[in-house]
Amino acid sequence: MSTTLLAVAHGSADPRSAAAVSALFERVRSLRPGLDVRVCYLDHTAPSAEEALDDLAASGAGEVVVLPTLLTAAFHSKVDLPGVLAGVRERSPWLRVRYAETLGPHPLLLRAVERRLAEAGATADPGTALVLASAGSSDPEANATIRAMAERLAERGPWREVVAAFASAASPSPAEAVAELLPHSRVAVATYLLAPGYFSDRIRERSAGAHVVSEALGDVPELARVVLERYDAAVSEPALRGEL
Numbered sequence: 001m002s003t004t005l006l007a008v009a010h011g012s013a014d015p016r017s018a019a020a021v022s023a024l025f026e027r028v029r030s031l032r033p034g035l036d037v038r039v040c041y042l043d044h045t046a047p048s049a050e051e052a053l054d055d056l057a058a059s060g061a062g063e064v065v066v067l068p069t070l071l072t073a074a075f076h077s078k079v080d081l082p083g084v085l086a087g088v089r090e091r092s093p094w095l096r097v098r099y100a101e102t103l104g105p106h107p108l109l110l111r112a113v114e115r116r117l118a119e120a121g122a123t124a125d126p127g128t129a130l131v132l133a134s135a136g137s138s139d140p141e142a143n144a145t146i147r148a149m150a151e152r153l154a155e156r157g158p159w160r161e162v163v164a165a166f167a168s169a170a171s172p173s174p175a176e177a178v179a180e181l182l183p184h185s186r187v188a189v190a191t192y193l194l195a196p197g198y199f200s201d202r203i204r205e206r207s208a209g210a211h212v213v214s215e216a217l218g219d220v221p222e223l224a225r226v227v228l229e230r231y232d233a234a235v236s237e238p239a240l241r242g243e244l
Contacts, residue, residue, distance in 0.1 A: 002035050004056060005036065006038050006065065006067065007025055008069055009021045010041065012197040013044050020196060021194070062094070062095070065235060066099050067227065067231060070102045073102045098235065103194075103227065105145050106226045107152075108225055112217050114153075125160075126160055130187075132149060132150045134166055135166070136167050137170065143170045167203050188211060189204075189214065194218070
């Protein structure tokens with residue numbers, strides 16, 4: 001029997017978020033028939049990570065890959081989830097837990113961003129500037145990851161310019177980035193979020209003047225492939241992140 005994949009998403013009070021996450025993991029199941037794929041959440045939506053792991057332990061599961069379904073490594077993946085897993089280890093020491101990398105950064109996510117932009121009517125063009133808008137984090141490493149991704153998108157170009165922006169916790173905001181770029185070119189905004197919800201609405205509302213604002217990544221083939229890559233790496237190379 002294969003090792004269970006337990007995806008841990010952030011969770012949201014907005015039902016669109018859980019629907020998008022559910023659709024993504026239905027795609028993962030279709031790509032890997034027979035793999036036991038389960039989804040849980042850190043907040044707002046049931047089941048919680050603790051509940052899902054306790055259920056696996058009670059059902060006799062021997063091994064699970066816990067996948068932080070997040071686009072950057074920040075507080076949730078560095079502190080919250082390890083704390084949850086430590087508690088599970090104490091309660092159910094027979095359950096072998098492998099901890100996968102977060103979804104991002106990954107080269108396939110660049111293609112996912114470009115896919116959503118193309119669907120919205122924007123492709124790389126020397127006359128168009130791009131704003132890569134994420135939720136933002138209090139973790140400077142997470143924000144640096146977004147800025148590095150903006151640099152990679154600029155290299156893939158030919159955008160006139162690519163700027164990272166943050167809907168909270170860091171600057172520039174989407175509104176500031178769009179306003180800075182507008183006098184010089186058309187502006188496209190890429191919504192770099194896993195799922196729609198509060199932050200995607202905030203990015204759209206605060207991108208006034210932009211010619212295009214893409215949808216959140218959601219159920220795209222590239223994300224499903226990243227999920228399976230992270231799972232396979234955790235199963236075959238647990239030393240990359242260690243076992244708990």
